[in-house]
Structures are given as structure tokens and as C-alpha cells.
Amino acid sequence: MAPPLQESRPPTRRYPVAFASCSIGLPRHTLHQKIEAVREAGFDGIELSFPDLQAYASRHFGRDVAADDYGALCEAGRAVGAMCTGHGLRVLVLQPFANFEGWPEGSEERREAFARAEARIDIMAAVGTDMLQVGSSDSPGIERDPDRLAADLAQLADMLAARGGFRLAYENWCWATCAPTWKDVWTIVKKADRSNIGLCLDTFQTAGGEWGDPTTASGRIEAEGVSEKHLWKQYEASLAELARTVPADKIYFLQISDAYKLDPPLDSAPSPTSGLRPRGQWSHAYRPLPYDGGYLPIKEFVRAVLETGFAGWMSIEVFDGQFEHKYGDDMRRFAKKAKQAYERLLIEANAS
Numbered sequence: 001m002a003p004p005l006q007e008s009r010p011p012t013r014r015y016p017v018a019f020a021s022c023s024i025g026l027p028r029h030t031l032h033q034k035i036e037a038v039r040e041a042g043f044d045g046i047e048l049s050f051p052d053l054q055a056y057a058s059r060h061f062g063r064d065v066a067a068d069d070y071g072a073l074c075e076a077g078r079a080v081g082a083m084c085t086g087h088g089l090r091v092l093v094l095q096p097f098a099n100f101e102g103w104p105e106g107s108e109e110r111r112e113a114f115a116r117a118e119a120r121i122d123i124m125a126a127v128g129t130d131m132l133q134v135g136s137s138d139s140p141g142i143e144r145d146p147d148r149l150a151a152d153l154a155q156l157a158d159m160l161a162a163r164g165g166f167r168l169a170y171e172n173w174c175w176a177t178c179a180p181t182w183k184d185v186w187t188i189v190k191k192a193d194r195s196n197i198g199l200c201l202d203t204f205q206t207a208g209g210e211w212g213d214p215t216t217a218s219g220r221i222e223a224e225g226v227s228e229k230h231l232w233k234q235y236e237a238s239l240a241e242l243a244r245t246v247p248a249d250k251i252y253f254l255q256i257s258d259a260y261k262l263d264p265p266l267d268s269a270p271s272p273t274s275g276l277r278p279r280g281q282w283s284h285a286y287r288p289l290p291y292d293g294g295y296l297p298i299k300e301f302v303r304a305v306l307e308t309g310f311a312g313w314m315s316i317e318v319f320d321g322q323f324e325h326k327y328g329d330d331m332r333r334f335a336k337k338a339k340q341a342y343e344r345l346l347i348e349a350n351a352s
Contacts, residue, residue: 018092018315022049031056041335045090070119077126095133101152102142136179150191157194169252171200174209175279198252203298214282215268219261239304248309255317257287258294285321290341302349
């Protein structure tokens, strides 16, 4: 039986660790309350979620602030940045930025995507962060050519660099249209060939994409002719390739979460209400803390990332639809448990 979390000792190496603001609390909780809980638990920073910034702006101005009210969002962002500084926290990244790359030349979608990008950069400057997280697009209407995707990211990277050395962290979303795996986004980052583009790696996105499957009773991929043993070998080979081929300085940060095995499994078709593909639905509501009910092989993924020589930021990013049932309003207990789970995961990932 696994030891209880409170018996975990701190990892021998100190990594800076953040907590995604979207991953703690409920809609009724304020960003200030979240920040206080994160700081009290001993975290070093936050990932600032755009919806949290928008909610803060609405409270700050006493009205509903629209997602494209960039003047209000920038003013609120300056207040959020000051609040984080006052609590001794760094704003590691502004996230998420979705459905950016791959739109056809001359399309309204492409024009709108680059307009959103310009605005996000203004918000980054206001908040005081130098990094933007871009998730690999899940839109069905984008072009599939990796060179096209890379060119768009290179253009965005140049826009970021022009604002004073800002960076782009490209993350594979395991339900994405063109780049669902770490290898896909790494290929695109190499093609983009910009010094200020790196990777955001995520335990859920890789373990849940290359080993897990929310549409099967077993909770793992059940491809024809692929046994459980063979699937595990494929996963291990992918992790070994990551450890061998991705430079540590190209990993900008590592996000940590697990996933629930779903009973009953999800339907294999996209959701009729949200349009999300099954792994997207899984990601949005069924991602607990490590050691809090999940089952994915995430320890092995963390080990592979550490084997690159990575020594940068890690972050807790969970989306647990059972949060209120488990924790009620007690964000402080949840944040402390998150810190303990993170420390235990590092110990086990570093174990021989």
C-alpha cells in the first residue's frame, strides 16, 4: 500500500513550482482567495488563467467585462500582477491561448487569431509575465501542414520577441487536430526555429494521449493488434526518445495532473453539446491531483523529463469535477495536498 501523503519528505532537488489559477477553487472563489491559498501552501508562482483574469476584471469594475475588452483586462492585469508580487508569487505564464495556428491565409479566422495574439501580449506586459502558453489547435478547420503551423508560431514568436524578450510555450493537447503528442509539437517547434519558442509538457497530455483512453473500459488504448504489454513498450519507447532528443532548455515548464478512469467510458464521438472530442472532455473535468484517484502512468513521464536535465518550473494544473465533493470551500487544504502530492511525485520519479 502506498504511504500517506503526509509522510512524503521534500525532494532532494528544489524546483520552482506554480499552481494554475484555474485549477483551484470554484466559480464563487475570488482570484485573491486562490492566490492566498497557493502562497500559504508554499508555491512559488501561478499560471494566470485568462478566465480568472476576466472574472477578476468583472469584480474590479463592478460590471461584466467581455473577453475582448482589452483596456479593462490590461488595467485589471496590472492589479493582478501587483497582488501576486505582494504575495511573493511570480506570474509564470498567461494561459491558455487556443486555436491560433493553421488558419488559411486571408481567412477571417486567421485575422482574428492574430488580433487576439496582439491583445494577449498587451495583457502579458500589464500582468508582468514573459510567457504565453499556446495549446495545439483542436479546430477542425485548420490546415494540416506542419510547415504552415510552424510558420504561424514563428510569426507569433517574432511578435513576442519584439515586446522585450517574451516567450511562447507550445503544448500538445492530446485531442488536438494536428499535434496531439509531445513529438508533434517538438517537430513544429524545431521547424519554427525561434530562440523564444519552447515546450510546455504535461503529464496528462502525454500519458492520457499515448497510453490512456477515456472511451474504453480498461482506461487504456485498445488498438487492434496492440496488447497491453506492447502498448507499455510503445509508451516507454516514446519517453526514452523524449529524454534523449529534447534539450532541457527547450522545456519551458512541466504541468502535472492525473486522470480518473471513467465508468462508464465516454462515447467515442464528440460531445453533442460542447463539440469536444473525448480526450478534450476528459481533460476538462476528470483530472485530479496525483495520488487523488487517478491511474495514469505519470511518474514515468516526469522521470523522462528530468532525464533531459530539465531543472525549470513545474506547475500543478488539474481540472477535478469532484473538487467541491472532496474539498468543499477548503482551498487551503487542497493547495497543501497539491504541494505534498507534487513532492511525493518528484521523489518517486527520481527513484531508481
